[in-house]
Amino acid sequence: MNNKLCAMLGIDFPLFAFSHCRDVVVAVSKAGGFGVFGAAAMDTAQMKVELDWIDAHIDGKPYGLDLAIPENMGNRDDTHQTLHTLLAQIPDTHKQFMDEVLTSHGVNTATPVRADEDRGISHFLDTAMEQVEEGLRHPIRLFVNALGLPPKFFIEKSKAAGVPTGALVGSREHALRQIEAGIDVIVAQGNEAGAHCGEVSTMVLLPEVVRTLRASGSDAPVLAAGGIATGQQMAAAMLMGADGAWTGSAWLPSTESSVHPAVKQRLIAARSRDTIRSRAMTGKTARQLKSDWNAAWEGKDSPGFLPMPYQHILTDRALQLAEKSVDGGNEQARALLTEGVGQGIGLINEETSCRAIVQRYREEFADAMERFAEIAG
Numbered sequence: 001m002n003n004k005l006c007a008m009l010g011i012d013f014p015l016f017a018f019s020h021c022r023d024v025v026v027a028v029s030k031a032g033g034f035g036v037f038g039a040a041a042m043d044t045a046q047m048k049v050e051l052d053w054i055d056a057h058i059d060g061k062p063y064g065l066d067l068a069i070p071e072n073m074g075n076r077d078d079t080h081q082t083l084h085t086l087l088a089q090i091p092d093t094h095k096q097f098m099d100e101v102l103t104s105h106g107v108n109t110a111t112p113v114r115a116d117e118d119r120g121i122s123h124f125l126d127t128a129m130e131q132v133e134e135g136l137r138h139p140i141r142l143f144v145n146a147l148g149l150p151p152k153f154f155i156e157k158s159k160a161a162g163v164p165t166g167a168l169v170g171s172r173e174h175a176l177r178q179i180e181a182g183i184d185v186i187v188a189q190g191n192e193a194g195a196h197c198g199e200v201s202t203m204v205l206l207p208e209v210v211r212t213l214r215a216s217g218s219d220a221p222v223l224a225a226g227g228i229a230t231g232q233q234m235a236a237a238m239l240m241g242a243d244g245a246w247t248g249s250a251w252l253p254s255t256e257s258s259v260h261p262a263v264k265q266r267l268i269a270a271r272s273r274d275t276i277r278s279r280a281m282t283g284k285t286a287r288q289l290k291s292d293w294n295a296a297w298e299g300k301d302s303p304g305f306l307p308m309p310y311q312h313i314l315t316d317r318a319l320q321l322a323e324k325s326v327d328g329g330n331e332q333a334r335a336l337l338t339e340g341v342g343q344g345i346g347l348i349n350e351e352t353s354c355r356a357i358v359q360r361y362r363e364e365f366a367d368a369m370e371r372f373a374e375i376a377g
């Protein structure tokens with residue numbers, strides 16, 4: 001395929017795979033797609049370890065980096081915050097509720113987990129600045145941010161390093177703001193998507209964003225995101241004006257994915273109706289697999305959601321404890337397990353390698369184009 005975006009990034013099939021798992025990023029890029037490493041949940045030191053590993057294993061194939069530096073958040077002053085300082089600010093009522101939900105499923109809340117370690121997170125400007133600088137020391141070909149307008153330094157430093165920037169948007173107004181701020185590539189992410197998402201479906205949002213940008217004089221590439229689990233959907237999105245497809249959920253149950261095996265099982269069994277948009281996971285509205293965790297926070301005994309990042313800190317800890325408990329043989333804890341995932345998960349029914357998934361998208365894409373040629377006659 002030969003569009004402007006492919007030329008910009010040095011790829012021939014514009015299938016973008018967002019993942020928090022370095023193995024997925026490497027496998028997708030090596031298979032001819034474009035892996036994008038999501039580093040939002042880690043501090044700079046860990047991000048460096050992961051990017052060094054990617055650089056050593058990706059055989060020089062192009063890849064991208066993604067942060068989630070929120071424009072608006074519950075606590076957004078510039079003091080240095082770490083998981084421990086943030087945890088100390090969470091009301092006891094909410095910590096107690098977390099413990100009650102866990103113990104009602106037989107989970108031992110005293111078990112140490114990785115979420116207990118103290119570290120900075122990219123939601124805060126000081127850590128985000130470090131991460132931007134570290135990210136740009138690696139051969140990334142695209143630097144993306146989610147959750148609103150990125151800080152100026154994100155765009156300025158990327159431009160100085162010659163790295164194109166991207167941003168996720170859920171409305172045409174947001175797309176325009178991002179372009180005006182200097183972002184190069186727009187990811188139009190619809191309501192079907194896994195994790196944070198807006199209210200407009202991909203089918204409507206994509207043409208709205210493309211039309212709005214072109215009317216404004218911008219020819220910035222637009223990627224379609226949200227619910228795209230097959231090559232036919234990718235082809236449809238490109239016929240509607242997208243320059244490629246940006247995907248996330250499709251890679252969660254892949255062989256290379258580091259998602260817990262019990263979560264993978266639940267994802268593979270899930271139908272498209274088994275997701276819910278809720279603030280229970282991060283404090284901002286995010287699509288996730290329905291589970292007893294989000295049901296409890298949505299339920300009548302809930303103390304209410306905390307704003308980001310506090311709710312996310314509780315969820316992270318609770319899910320790690322639940323996974324450990326499942327590992328220890330507690331079957332009851334399985335019902336708590338959840339993951340950010342989109343409605344497209346209903347189209348994914350097996351665990352296969354990333355290479356096989358990229359190949360499937362390619363074949364389905366080709367089938368769709370043949371079908372289109374027949375229809376167009």
Ligand SMILES: Cc1cc2nc3c(=O)[nH]c(=O)nc-3n(C[C@H](O)[C@H](O)[C@H](O)COP(=O)(O)O)c2cc1C
Pocket residue numbers: 018038039040066067068144145146168189192193194195196225226227228246247248249250339340341342343344
């Ligand atoms: C588990 C999970 C975590 C995500 N975290 C982020 C993130 O940190 N930053 C980001 O830009 N997008 C994130 N996303 C959204 C993806 O980048 C992508 O837009 C979305 O998955 C596309 O919709 P789909 O899941 O239907 O393919 C996440 C998605 C999932 C499934």
